[in-house]
Structure formats: structure tokens, C-alpha cells
Amino acid sequence: MSDYSEVMLAKLNPEAKLPADVYIFLNGKHVKFKEKGDTLSQEKYDLFLAKNVKSIYVESEHILEFLEWISDQKEEDIEDMVKNAGEENRGLIEDSLEMKEKVYEVFSDEKLTPEKVEAIQENVRDFVDKIKSDPITAQAIEAIMKRNDDIAAHSINVANLAVFLGMAVGHGHSFVLENLYMGSIFHDYGKAKIPPEIYNNLEHPDYAKWINDHPENSVKIISKSEGIPDQVFNIMLQHHEYYDGSGYPSGLRGSNIYSLAQIVSMANEIDNLLTKTKDEEDEIRYKKVIDMLTLGDGTKWDPKFFPRVTQAFKVGFLGDQKLT
Numbered sequence: 564m565s566d567y568s569e570v571m572l573a574k575l576n577p578e579a580k581l582p583a584d585v586y587i588f589l590n591g592k593h594v595k596f597k598e599k600g601d602t603l604s605q606e607k608y609d610l611f612l613a614k615n616v617k618s619i620y621v622e623s624e625h626i627l628e629f630l631e632w633i634s635d636q637k638e639e640d641i642e643d644m645v646k647n648a649g650e651e652n653r654g655l656i657e658d659s660l661e662m663k664e665k666v667y668e669v670f671s672d673e674k675l676t677p678e679k680v681e682a683i684q685e686n687v688r689d690f691v692d693k694i695k696s697d698p699i700t701a702q703a704i705e706a707i708m709k710r711n712d713d714i715a716a717h718s719i720n721v722a723n724l725a726v727f728l729g730m731a732v733g734h735g736h737s738f739v740l741e742n743l744y745m746g747s748i749f750h751d752y753g754k755a756k757i758p759p760e761i762y763n764n765l766e767h768p769d770y771a772k773w774i775n776d777h778p779e780n781s782v783k784i785i786s787k788s789e790g791i792p793d794q795v796f797n798i799m800l801q802h803h804e805y806y807d808g809s810g811y812p813s814g815l816r817g818s819n820i821y822s823l824a825q826i827v828s829m830a831n832e833i834d835n836l837l838t839k840t841k842d843e844e845d846e847i848r849y850k851k852v853i854d855m856l857t858l859g860d861g862t863k864w865d866p867k868f869f870p871r872v873t874q875a876f877k878v879g880f881l882g883d884q885k886l887t
């Protein structure tokens with residue numbers, strides 16, 4: 564019989580090819596989950612997080628090789644990021660990679676406390692500062708600002724909120740957070756292409772079509788740039804799809820909708836509501852957000868995110884210590 568060694572899931576890059584078979588612990592025994600050469604896949608990684616699975620297992624005879632692979636992966640991540648952000652940011656990048664394990668720890672606790680939400684908010688600030696100094700992100704924000712100030716401001720708000728919600732539901736991997744951020748920055752890019760006489764006139768006969776097409780138009784424009792991951796395109800394309808199938812443009816349903824697109828969808832609607840109610844008192848506005856999120860549990864958005872997101876928002880924005 565083999566012996567197994569435990570590895571924290573948070574240490575793995577879900578997109579990297581595994582150097583050994585990987586097992587999960589199920590009903591009192593180790594069950595082979597992925598073969599050597601497979602990837603863990605983002606989907607399964609999300610599923611594990613949702614189910615609060617913290618560890619995977621490797622046959623003990625392969626553990627040294629496996630740990631070496633993890634550290635090589637990390638080195639590669641750091642080198643890639645240094646290449647983009649510059650040697651002067653190496654320290655910052657190394658710190659930010661440590662962050663993912665911290666965030667994962669936050670998630671693995673059953674209860675969200677004000678201290679934990681504060682830790683998430685601090686991590687969001689660190690992450691956003693880091694990603695904004697990345698020339699690719701800076702260029703993207705500049706490009707959208709040139710097109711439309713309102714859409715740019717909205718997109719930046721959505722990006723910050725999406726990273727906050729993403730961390731609150733347990734995403735700590737920088738790769739996932741970057742996709743959430745970039746997907747949010749570009750989510751409404753296609754709207755900036757709508758001619759102003761149509762965009763500003765809800766009665767215009769072509770208005771509905773332009774709105775319906777904006778996710779696909781965003782993808783069409785951005786796909787001309789190189790190096791944007793598919794995950795970012797999926798977020799852009801699906802940020803108006805709803806869990807019950809009532810969204811657009813494709814009416815996708817349930818788990819057919821990309822999980823990160825659902826997070827951006829929530830962030831998008833939170834920012835829209837906060838903009839609409841900007842003249843009201845903050846406490847009232849935030850309560851309206853909680854009500855909207857609660858209503859969307861299982862209709863607009865996957866129930867797996869609840870009550871986590873409402874709790875995180877309550878504690879983070881209302882400072883409400885009484886978690887219900």
C-alpha cells in the first residue's frame with residue numbers, strides 16, 4: 564500500500580501540468596484524481612474551494628519531486644511577472660505571491676469576522692496597486708479612458724469589487740485574480756463603441772440590439788490584442804448571463820456559466836446600483852446592495868457564492884459585526 568503526503572491546494576497553479584499523479588481523500592481513502600501530465604483545471608480548483616477542500620495528496624515517494632516542481636513554478640511565476648513589471652518590483656511581486664496562501668487561509672475558516680474581511684481588503688489594495696503598475700494593465704486602463712470616461716470609471720470600480728468578492732469566496736491565486744481584474748476592466752469595452760445617439764436614447768429602435776451585442780463586441784475588439792487569456796474573454800462574454808438562464812447574449816444556465824464571469828456580474832450590478840443611488844446615505848445604499856445580492860442568490864448567481872458574498876459585503880462596507 565502506498566503512503567501519501569499532503570500538499571496545500573493553494574500552492575498549486577491550476578493551469579500547470581502535474582509532475583505526478585494526484586489524489587484526493589474521499590470517504591476515508593485516497594482516490595486518484597489526476598494523472599501525471601494533466602492539469603488540475605480551473606474548474607476543479609474552484610469546485611474544491613467551494614467545498615472547502617484544502618489539500619490534495621501525492622504518493623510519498625514522489626513528494627520531493629513534487630515540492631521541487633512547486634518551487635520551480637513559483638520561480639517561473641516570479642520571473643514572468645518581473646519581466647512585465649520591472650526588476651525594481653521584484654520584492655513586491657514576491658510578497659504578492661505569498662498573499663495567495665494568506666487569502667486561502669481566510670477562506671478556509673467557516674466564519675468571516677471583521678478582522679478577516681479587513682485582511683481581504685488589505686490584500687485587495689496590495690493586489691490592485693501591483694496590477695496597476697503592470698504596463699499591460701496601465702495601457703488597458705488608458706485605452707478605455709480615451710473611449711469613454713464613465714465606462715472607464717465603472718470598469719475600474721467593477722475590477723476592484725470583483726477582486727474583493729473573488730478573494731472573499733477564496734480565490735487567492737494571482738493568475739485568477741489577474742483574470743478577474745482584466746475581465747472587469749474590459750467587460751463593457753463594446754459599449755464604448757455604441758454610437759452616442761443610440762447609447763443615450765433608450766427608445767432608439769437599435770438600442771436593444773447594441774446592448775445585447777456589447778459582450779460579443781467587447782471580445783471582438785480586445786481579441787485583436789495579443790496575449791489575453793481565454794478566461795478574460797469568457798468573463799467579458801458572459802458577464803450578463805444569469806444562473807437561471809435568463810441572461811444574455813446566450814441564455815447560458817447554471818454551471819455552464821464561467822464561474823469568474825458570475826463574480827464580475829455581481830460586481831457589475833453592485834457598482835450600477837451604487838452609482839444609481841449615489842445621492843443617498845451610504846448605509847441605505849449598502850443595504851440596497853445586500854438586498855439585491857440576496858435576491859440574486861440562485862436566480863442571477865450561483866448559490867455556491869452565498870451567503871459568503873453578502874457576509875463579506877456586509878462586514879466590509881457596513882461594518883456590521885452581527886453576521887446572520
Ligand SMILES: [Fe+2]
Pocket residue numbers: 750751777802803
Ligand atoms: Fe455590460
